[in-house]
Amino acid sequence: QVQFVESGGGLVQPGGSLRLSCTASTIMANIDDMDWYRQAPGKGREWIARINKGPYVKYKDSVEGRFFVFRDNSKNTTYLQMERLKPEDTAVYYCNTFPNVPWGQGTQVTVSS
Numbered sequence: 869q870v871q872f873v874e875s876g877g878g879l880v881q882p883g884g885s886l887r888l889s890c891t892a893s894t895i896m897a898n899i900d901d902m903d904w905y906r907q908a909p910g911k912g913r914e915w916i917a918r919i920n921k922g923p924y925v926k927y928k929d930s931v932e933g934r935f936f937v938f939r940d941n942s943k944n945t946t947y948l949q950m951e952r953l954k955p956e957d958t959a960v961y962y963c964n965t966f967p968n969v970p971w972g973q974g975t976q977v978t979v980s981s
Contacts, residue, residue, distance in 0.1 A: 869970070870894045872963050877975030880953055888948040888975055890963030897921075897941040901966040904937060904948045906959035907974070913962070917948060931957075953979045 876888040892899060901920045907913040916928045917937040925937055936949040946963060960974040 870899070870965065871970070872965075872972045874961060874963055874972050874975040877961060877977045879978045879980065881981050882953060882955060882979055884953050884979070886950045886953065886977060888950065888961055888977070890946040890948070892944045892946075894944070895941075896939060896944040896946070899965050902937075902939060902946045903964055903966060904935075904946075905962045905964065906957075906977075907962070908956075908959040911959075919946065950977070953977075955979045 871893040873891050874888060876886060878886060880886055901918060903915055904917040905913050905915050916931050917935055918926045919937045919939055923939065927935060934950065934952045937946065939946040948961065950957065958977060958979050960976050962971055962974040964971060
């Protein structure tokens, strides 16, 4: 079963940028839908972005225009480029396919001055 490993999180000031990576244990080109999710402290996990083979992309309203998802199948990796970060973007970020497979560890993003 495919597994995903997220990386690239960290502490960033409001207005800053980060690029998250999601590397698959299998050939990314064989995976259609790749989604990014996040879970803020005390809240449930929420979907924020999708990219498929098209590549068709779709975003949650709260991140559209600030977050950009893209994939590099040659590296079996999907990326989430996050711009103009806000404190409310603080969360653990995860990637997964659809239907979901077991979740990875995620990567922590903290936006704070």
